[in-house]
Amino acid sequence: MSYYSNTYDTSPRRSTPLRGGGWHRLGNALKTTVLLAGLTALVLLIGQRLGGARGLAFAGFFVVVMNFASYWFSDKIALAMHGxxxxxxxxxxxxxxxxxxxxxxxxxxxxxxxxxxTATPNAFATGRSPKHAAVAVTTGLMELLDRRELEGVLAHELAHVRNRDTLIGTVAATLAGVISYAAQMLFWFGGSMLSRGDDEEGGGLGGALSQLGLLLVAPIAATLLQLAVSRSREYGADATGAELCGDPDALANALLKLERGAEMMPYDRAPATSHLFIVNPLSGGGVMKLFSTHPPIPERVRRLREMGGGRAW
Structure with a gap:
């Protein structure tokens, strides 16, 4: 199999040093720390509510195991999930x-x-470090974009790897999934847990309401914590990717095409990994846009157009 050939300018792009060094890395590290601390705290809280001191210890052990697996096998896990x-x-x-x-x-x-x-045009990067990274593209992406636009997409994905976004994205998805699963357990087995909580705390109705509040708030809080960092990472990868390929407008054009492609052919094989893709592969409008793992495409395009001098191709 050989994918289509197209005219492409192979002349060297500008080779100025990429930004996103010291302060960008520091800011990314701080956001990552806040995200992981918040998600870990939610997992421990749910563990404590599910099983007291024993549940707390189990939750702590589970978080360590899941983070270990995510760190060492994040690339293999993500690639296998999508075939x-x-x-x-x-x-x-x-x-x-x-x-x-x-x-x-x-x-x-x-x-x-x-x-x-898959015919849905999209791409994602994964891996715990630049030495253990992988970039995946869809057949739809190869068929839809010209090479100039495709270079912009690949530069965006390499920017994620360079900025160490791929590891935190996988770990965050794992912890968020654990929180959602634990909340479901609390829902289905809440009767005995509520009784335990009433006996231990003497909370009665108050204890039951606190359990219900945790059930409702925990998954939402986990999602919001994840989104707060996921969206900023996309802006950062757009900026770094645009500098890397030296053609911000090409990446902007690609994003517009990919957004239309995702709307026409949503891809929902592994929803938990939707944040890994360059554009959201899931369909959704209205209120669901508030919980999108990606910032709005028009805003991303606007920023890229400004970097490229406002040209439209």
Whole structure:
């Protein structure tokens, strides 16, 4: 299999040093710390409400195990969930060359390339570090974008790897999933737990209401904590990716195409990983937009147009 060939300007782009160094990395680290601390606290709180001191200890052990698994196997987990297959060089040599050039400009190892067999145009990056990273593109992406736009998308994904966004995204998704699952357990097995809470705390109706509040608030709080960082990471990857490829307008054009493609052909194979993709693969409007893992495409495009001098292609 060999993917379509298209005219493409291979002349060198500007090679100015990428921004997003010291202060950007520090800000990203602080946001990551707040996110993980908040999600971990929610897991421990639910564990305590489910089983007292024993539940708290179990929740702490569970968080450590899940974070360990997410750290060491995040790339394999994400790729397996979507049925991604390795994309060999002979299948798309020009694509491998493009990724190698971008990785060299970013001063990082070349990530492995994978293909997702779906017509929905999208892409994501995963891995715990630049040395253990992978970038996956869909067949729909390869067919929809020209090479200039495709380079912008790949630069965005490499920016996520360079900014260490891929690891925190996987860990956050894992913890958020644990919180949602624990809340469901509290809902289905809440009767005995409420009785235990009443006996221990003498709360009566108050104890029951506090359990109900935790049931309702915990998943929402977990989602909001995750979104607060996920959205800012997308803006950061757009900016770094635009500098990396030297063509902000190409990335802006690609985002507009990908948004339309996702609306026409939503992709919901693994909703928990929707935040990994360059555009939200899930369909949803109205109130659901408030809980989107991605910032609005028009705002992302506006910022990129400003970087590119306001040109529209």
């Amino acid at each position: 991604a297959q390795p994309l060999a060089r002979h299948q798309a040599p020009w694509l491998h060359d493009m990724v190698e050039r971008l990785a060299a400009r970013a001063g990082m190892p070349t990530p492995r390339l994978y293909l997702l067999p």
